[in-house]
Amino acid sequence: MTTPDSEVVADQRPAGDGDDALLEVRGLRKHFPVTRGAIVKRQVGAVKAVDGVDFTVRMGETLGLVGESGCGKTTTGRMITRLLEPSDGQIIFEGQDITHVSQAKMRPLRRDLQMIFQDPYSSLNPRKTVGTIIGAPFRLQGIETEHGVKRAVQDLLEVVGLNPEHYNRYPHEFSGGQRQRIGIARTLAMRPKLIVADEPVSALDVSIQAQVVNLLEDLQEEFNLTYVVIAHDLSVVRHIADRVGVMYLGKMVELADGEGLYNSPMHPYTVALLSAVPIPDPAKRKGRERVRLQGDVPSPLNPPPACRFHTRCWKAQEICGTVEPPLVEVIPGHRVACHFPENAPEGAGAKVTKAAEEAGLTEQSG
Amino acid sequence: MTAPIEVTGSELEARPDAVLDGVRKIEGRSLGQIALMRLRRDKLAMTGGVVVILLILMAILAPLLTAWFGHPPSQFHQDLIDPNLQRPLHGPWHSGVSADFPLGIEPTNGRDIFSRIVYGARISLLIAFLATLLSVVIGTVLGMVAGYFGGWVDTLIARAMDVFLAFPILLFAIALGGVVQGKAFGLSGNGLRIGLLVFIIGFFNWAYIGRIIRGQTLSLREREFVDAARAMGARAPYILFRELLPNLLAPILVYSTLLIPTNILFEAALSYLGVGVSEPTPTWGGMLSQAVPIYSLDPWFMIVPGVAIFVTVLAFNLFGDGLRDALDPRTR
Ligand SMILES: Nc1ncnc2c1ncn2[C@@H]1O[C@H](COP(=O)(O)OP(=O)(O)OP(=O)(O)O)[C@@H](O)[C@H]1O
Ligand code: SF4
Ligand SMILES: [Mg+2]
Numbered sequence: 001m002t003t004p005d006s007e008v009v010a011d012q013r014p015a016g017d018g019d020d021a022l023l024e025v026r027g028l029r030k031h032f033p034v035t036r037g038a039i040v041k042r043q044v045g046a047v048k049a050v051d052g053v054d055f056t057v058r059m060g061e062t063l064g065l066v067g068e069s070g071c072g073k074t075t076t077g078r079m080i081t082r083l084l085e086p087s088d089g090q091i092i093f094e095g096q097d098i099t100h101v102s103q104a105k106m107r108p109l110r111r112d113l114q115m116i117f118q119d120p121y122s123s124l125n126p127r128k129t130v131g132t133i134i135g136a137p138f139r140l141q142g143i144e145t146e147h148g149v150k151r152a153v154q155d156l157l158e159v160v161g162l163n164p165e166h167y168n169r170y171p172h173e174f175s176g177g178q179r180q181r182i183g184i185a186r187t188l189a190m191r192p193k194l195i196v197a198d199e200p201v202s203a204l205d206v207s208i209q210a211q212v213v214n215l216l217e218d219l220q221e222e223f224n225l226t227y228v229v230i231a232h233d234l235s236v237v238r239h240i241a242d243r244v245g246v247m248y249l250g251k252m253v254e255l256a257d258g259e260g261l262y263n264s265p266m267h268p269y270t271v272a273l274l275s276a277v278p279i280p281d282p283a284k285r286k287g288r289e290r291v292r293l294q295g296d297v298p299s300p301l302n303p304p305p306a307c308r309f310h311t312r313c314w315k316a317q318e319i320c321g322t323v324e325p326p327l328v329e330v331i332p333g334h335r336v337a338c339h340f341p342e343n344a345p346e347g348a349g350a351k352v353t354k355a356a357e358e359a360g361l362t363e364q365s366g
Numbered sequence: 367m368t369a370p371i372e373v374t375g376s377e378l379e380a381r382p383d384a385v386l387d388g389v390r391k392i393e394g395r396s397l398g399q400i401a402l403m404r405l406r407r408d409k410l411a412m413t414g415g416v417v418v419i420l421l422i423l424m425a426i427l428a429p430l431l432t433a434w435f436g437h438p439p440s441q442f443h444q445d446l447i448d449p450n451l452q453r454p455l456h457g458p459w460h461s462g463v464s465a466d467f468p469l470g471i472e473p474t475n476g477r478d479i480f481s482r483i484v485y486g487a488r489i490s491l492l493i494a495f496l497a498t499l500l501s502v503v504i505g506t507v508l509g510m511v512a513g514y515f516g517g518w519v520d521t522l523i524a525r526a527m528d529v530f531l532a533f534p535i536l537l538f539a540i541a542l543g544g545v546v547q548g549k550a551f552g553l554s555g556n557g558l559r560i561g562l563l564v565f566i567i568g569f570f571n572w573a574y575i576g577r578i579i580r581g582q583t584l585s586l587r588e589r590e591f592v593d594a595a596r597a598m599g600a601r602a603p604y605i606l607f608r609e610l611l612p613n614l615l616a617p618i619l620v621y622s623t624l625l626i627p628t629n630i631l632f633e634a635a636l637s638y639l640g641v642g643v644s645e646p647t648p649t650w651g652g653m654l655s656q657a658v659p660i661y662s663l664d665p666w667f668m669i670v671p672g673v674a675i676f677v678t679v680l681a682f683n684l685f686g687d688g689l690r691d692a693l694d695p696r697t698r
Contacts, residue, residue, distance in 0.1 A: 083593050107599040115597045123590035126397060127612035140598045170396055186594065 021092075022194055022226050023057040023080065028089035030075050034301065047300050049075040051250035052089070054327065057194065062220065062227040064241030064258075066234055066273065068297055072250040073230040074118070077196040080228065081115045082106050093194070111141055114192035118199040120179035124171040130157070130182055131167040137189035156185040159222075160215060177208035184215065188223065196228045201236060213239055234273055238262065246270045249308040250300055252327055256334040264343035266336040268313050271343075307338070315340045319353065328355045401616070404692040411688020417681035425487040432481040435468055439481040440646045443471055453664045472656075473664045482648035483674050489642075489649045490678070493563050494629040500568025502622050505575030506614065510606050512576075513583025524580070530573035536635070539566045543641030559643045567632050575621050582617055586610055616693040623686035627679040634675050650675050 031046035050072040057063045065073050078084040080091060082098065091099045093113060098106065117123035124133055134153045138145060145152040154164035160181040171179055180200060187195055200216065201209040217240060219225060231237045237244055244261045246254040246269065254267040265271045268291075275291040293312050298304055304311045310320040319339055327337040330348035339356075340349045405411060424431065432439065447454060453473045456464060464470075469480040512523035546562055586592070587610070595609050636642045637651025645652065650671040657668035 078593070081597055083596055110597060110599040113597075115593070117590040117594060119590055123594055125591040125609055125613070127615075136595070136600075137598050140595075140600050140604070172397065183594070186598075190598070 020059045021056045022059045022094060023228075024090075024092040025053060025055050025076075025080065026090040026092070028053045028076065028079060028091065029087045030072070030079055030084060031087045045301055048250050048303055049300055050079065051303070053247070053250070053252045055245055055252060055255060057226055057228055060220075060224065060226055061242045062229055062240050064237030064244040065228060065230045065247060066232065066237055066244060067247035069232055070297060070300065071247045072300070073232070073247060074198050076247075077115065077198050077228065077230055080194075081113055081196055082110075083115070108141075111143075111190045112193040114187040114190055114195050116180075116183055116187055116195060116197040116200050119203050120176050120183060121203070123183050124179055126171055129168050129170055130174075133171070133182060134185050134189055137186060141190060143189070143191075152189070153185075156188055157182075159188065159219070160185045175208075176204050177212060180204060180212055181215065184212075184219070188219065191223065192225070194226045194228070196230070198230045199232065200229065202232065209236065210239075216240060234262075246273065249297065249303050251308055251337065253309065253338070254334075254336045255327065256336075260331075260334045266330070266334065266341035266344045266348070267309075267338045268315050268340075268342060269309050309338075315342075323353065323356050325352045326355050326359055328352045398615075401692045405688055408688040408692065410684050411692070414681045414684030414686075414688065417677065418685050421487060421678055421681065422491065424484055425491045428484045428488055431484050432478070436481040436484070437466075437478040439485045439648050440477060442475045442477060447471075447474065453660075459664075459666050469670055470666055473660060473667060479653075479667070479670050482653060483650070483670060486648040486650045486653065486671070486674070487678075489560070489637075489647065490630050490633055490675075493560060493567065493633045494626050496560075496564040497568035497571070497629045497633075498622050498625045500564060501571040501625060502575055502618060504569070504572035505577075506579050506611075506618060508572065509576040509579025510583050510610060510614070513580040514587050514602070514606060514610065520580075523576070527573040527576055527580075530570060531577075533570055535566065535570045535632075538570070539563075539636055540639060540641050542566060543636070556643055556647055563633060563636060563642060566636075567629050571625065571629070575618070575625065578617055578621055579614055582614055583610060586613055620686060620690040620693060623682055623689055627682035627686075630675065630678055630682070 028050055029048075029052055030050040031048050033043045034045040034047060035041040036044045053072075053076060055063065065076065067073055075084060079086045082091075082101070082103075086099055089099065090097060093109070096109075098109060101109070131150065131153050134156055135149045137143065138149045138152060150167070154167060157164045157166065162178060162181055162185070166174075171182065174182065180203075184200075197216065201212050204212060213236065216227065216229075220227060227240070229237060229240055234244070238258065241258055243255065243257045245252050246261075246267060248269050254261065254265070254270045256266075261270065262274065265274050272291040272293050291314070294314075295312050298308070298311055304321070306322050306324045307313070307316070307320040310316040313320065317340065323339070325337045325339050327335045328351055329335045330341065330344055330351055336344070336348070337352065338349065339353050341352070405415075437443070454471050469478075469483060471477060471479060472482070508523050508526075512520040543562065546558070551558070551561065592605060592609060595605050600609070633642060634649070634651035634654065637649040638655040639651075640655065642651055643649050653671040654668065654675075657664070657671065661668045
């Protein structure tokens with residue numbers, strides 16, 4: 001169940017990690033127990049939703065997290081904002097370990113650490129007016145306002161591009177895009193430092209997605225925000241993220257700056273993801289072959305051993321099913337967890353394999 | 367290839383309620399106002415609602431109504447009773463109905479049935495309302511707590527609900543009614559009887575509404591606005607009473623209106639069995655129990671309280687059903 005030997009070691013500290021790191025995540029895990037029995041609950045297994053993820057978010061940057069449905073993106077985001085209790089690992093925010101800080105001690109920290117939710121139809125209380133919804137942070141956190149809460153709320157409505165006079169309206173009177181703006185205004189009320197945006201536009205019409213993404217970008221500049229933007233496709237993240245982490249079945253398989261990732265994806269899974277993103281420029285489209293993945297994502301209840309992608313990977317060899325490839329920086333600023341990376345310099349795969357052997361990541365059956 | 371990659375435009379954007387954007391009104395229309403509009407169109411429910419209001423007015427205005435149209439409820443009119451058969455001398459089917467007594471008189475001592483029905487409504491409605499309030503308060507709080515916190519708290523409360531649902535309330539009520547006599551809990555006479563009935567009916571019925579609220583809370587707590595509140599640092603009481611409760615008002619309202627008629631029947635049953643408020647205070651159940659042994663001699667005396675109970679229960683049920691349809695879009 002737990003694989004203590006896959007703990008990340010030595011020079012595993014993510015790139016760019018230094019004084020400017022706002023958030024650091026180390027070996028983060030979340031296992032949801034699966035129980036049987038009505039009265040006496042027996043644990044019969046665990047959904048390994050997130051299973052050892054490391055990354056750093058620098059002050060002022062945008063980190064994208066992408067991966068297929070169910071790979072653990074939301075779970076990661078909810079652990080960072082402490083809506084979920086991590087099973088293992090560490091979350092360090094502004095140098096402070098907040099992994100298991102009590103809810104009471106967490107309360108003042110919540111101002112700095114906010115979340116934008118995926119579904120604009122369920123993230124706003126249908127029984128409350130927009131004014132009450134956006135005003136709640138002021139009341140809950142006791143934030144001082146110069147001209148009263150109502151003025152502050154109206155200012156925020158204006159900032160996110162909504163009519164301040166709609167203060168008294170109810171959420172159902174707005175469209176999805178407008179609702180998402182209301183959600184954004186609510187998080188801004190806290191003046192947070194870090195915002196985890198969980199698929200902020202995936203529930204929206206394509207024509208509206210760009211508007212909301214642009215708004216997020218403008219706000220980042222205006223309010224000095226740092227983002228972790230979660231998306232299930234690379235095209236959304238491409239516009240907004242400085243660095244991108246690709247997740248597969250609870251693991252981070254590749255982490256690089258946007259350029260590096262789009263131009264020379266190393267992990268076969270990333271290659272497959274990218275090949276499915278439509279490329280508008282036909283000249284660029286030529287060189288790329290569409291890769292089709294075989295089969296479905298395996299269950300996180302019983303993930304494949306070693307490299308979790310080996311059941312679907314066209315480059316898989318025997319070692320992939322026995323030795324787990326750790327996330328290793330193969331060229332500066334570009335990390336990948338694969339024994340046979342694509343687009344990589346000579347010896348990159350060997351470097352990963354060597355790191356795995358040093359860390360003793362060989363999977364003994366069981 | 368599974369389809370994580372496709373940019374899926376959602377049809378959510380085109381929700382029908384977006385039509386309301388066209389409403390040129392800055393003041394928002396709450397979901398409650400929309401439900402009210404729907405309720406107004408439901409003729410049956412509105413009829414039920416009007417009857418309910420009339421019944422409530424009748425109970426409140428009982429002293430005035432009896433002064434205008436009747437006689438004091440405990441006044442005897444034995445001069446109008448056949449001394450041999452003990453039934454009213456006049457009126458169709460020996461009901462005693464006349465201009466002076468619009469609903470006739472009782473057999474034997476000739477009390478005014480109209481006045482007794484009007485005053486009986488007071489007892490019925492008072493007990494039913496208070497008992498419903500008690501059930502709803504207990505059921506809502508425990509249901510919300512069970513649903514929101516889950517775990518052992520939920521297990522404990524859910525088991526308690528099972529116990530209460532299986533409880534033989536009627537037997538218990540009869541036993542308790544026999545034990546608690548005279549003075550108790552600083553109350554005596556009718557005050558004690560009413561308090562006892564409210565306690566028995568209300569306290570032992572909370573599990574029904576508790577179950578409904580628990581179920582609703584279970585689904586509500588998965589909504590992202592609950593997480594949003596937690597992310598803002600809201601404590602559990604805030605989430606329960608400020609975020610969840612407003613969303614539970616609809617089922618609370620509906621099941622209260624549907625619980626009231628049940629409680630009216632229950633009160634009538636208890637009064638019929640003699641556990642209720644005692645003579646000479648009029649109750650519908652009490653009137654029925656006096657009428658049943660002599661129904662062949664004086665059927666009218668049984669029909670009147672029977673119809674009163676029937677109409678009241680029907681009106682509350684019609685209104686409650688309409689309210690449910692109006693508030694629950696699934697049955698729209
Ligand atoms: N509370 C929970 N209990 C049990 N399993 C859970 C729970 N929450 C999530 N999971 C499981 O954990 C895995 C990861 O879920 P998560 O929501 O993090 O995925 P995701 O990457 O956000 O996917 P999506 O793109 O669909 O939002 C899934 O298999 C999911 O079924
Ligand atoms: S380690 Fe092997 S199976 Fe895993 S992605 Fe690389 S080549 Fe494919
Ligand atoms: Mg998700």
